[in-house]
Amino acid sequence: MAKKNRAEKIVDVSMVPDWMREFFPKAGTSLPKWRTDVLIPHVLEREGVCWVEDCWKNPSDVHEGVVTRGDVQGWANKYRVQVHVPINCIALCKECHKYAPSRKEVILWAIEYYGLWVLDWFEALPFTVNPIRGLIEEIRGNIWKG
């Protein structure tokens, strides 16, 4: 992506399909309240059981699986809240949360579940150096190869 286009690509709810915009926080959202009121019920309802294949335990934890809270430290709140979106969050049981899945597993799941637009979303996050850029390029490369 050309550098001059970066500002235009910053994440915005317009990148999200209409039906799920309510599950993406707007600028100025209070994070703890958002997680409790909107994100966690949505994610727990979506999975029903722990996200890990063949684990059928009740999910108790919501895990940020692609972009972590550490990744976005120092961002303005309006961008930092974008860690807490359904495409980045999975429901795990306590046991599976000890061995959280890799970023790659979660992003491949997100593509399968939500569609390819999730790559544009993760790519448009306002990183100076995006920690998943290599992963995104690898996935795009594999998609083009078929």
Ligand SMILES: [Zn+2]
């Ligand atoms: Zn589990």
